[in-house]
Amino acid sequence: MDSTKTKTVGLEGPATIYEVAGLKEAFREALAEGGNLRVELDESTKWDLAGLQLLVSCVKTAQAEGRRLTLAKVPRACVEAAERAGLSAWLESATEHD
Template identity: 75%
Template sequence: MNPGESKTVALDGPVTIYEVAGLREAFREALAEGVDLRVELDESTKWDLAGLQLLISCVQTARADGRSLTLAKVPRACVEAAERSGLSRWLDSTSEKD
């Protein structure tokens, strides 16, 4: 991909401590392409703090490389995990606005 291009990545299923290792590898591959990322979350189900930590790490990695990572179609389960973790403001600031 060329600079200025973007890629959409879709997550599905649970995003918890049990899935984070595999998801981390998928994100590493996507981030290695050197393009802005849009991550669609609408097909994701169960969320916990480990899933949110993975997203935070990915956003920080993208920004450190001068790229953006935007979250789209954030499901209620993710919003609730963010609320329980005190990360609502962060999630809102990283999410695509309708």
Template identity: 85%
Template sequence: MDPGEVKTVGLDGPVTIYEVAGLREAFREALSEGIDLRVELDESTRWDLAGLQLLVSCVRTAHAEGRGLTLAKVPRACVEAAERAGLSGWLESVTATE
């Protein structure tokens, strides 16, 4: 793998407790490639705490393995869920500035 290589993945549809199990497997597969990830969220719709917990876990896993994971194109629904959960600062810290 190329140092500095970044894989872009996108989430679409709801990111709630009902979808988290499937999304976790997709993230696990993407993280297993051993490169940095950029996760684009602009096609995602509904968000809840389980969806945010999944993002937190993925970012922690990537960082623990020495890789980066940044979020991009964060929709308002995700921002509002983060605000309700007290995770606004965290979300801002892992969101790419574009």
């Protein structure tokens, strides 16, 4: 796949320690397709540190492979979890802005 193409995927439901294993596999599959990835989070609900750690890991993995993973439509629950974890600046840097 051309690395300039961007695939959009959506994350739905909670992103907590209980769901991270399944979400990790979904992200792994999306990243394996190559190209850039845009992840829309507006359908996600509960967030905790494990969900945020997964996002950080996915962004770093994409960057290490010379690609870009951006976050879009970040819900308030994710922003609040990032604030509690001290990851507000990171979340802001990884979020797409219009």
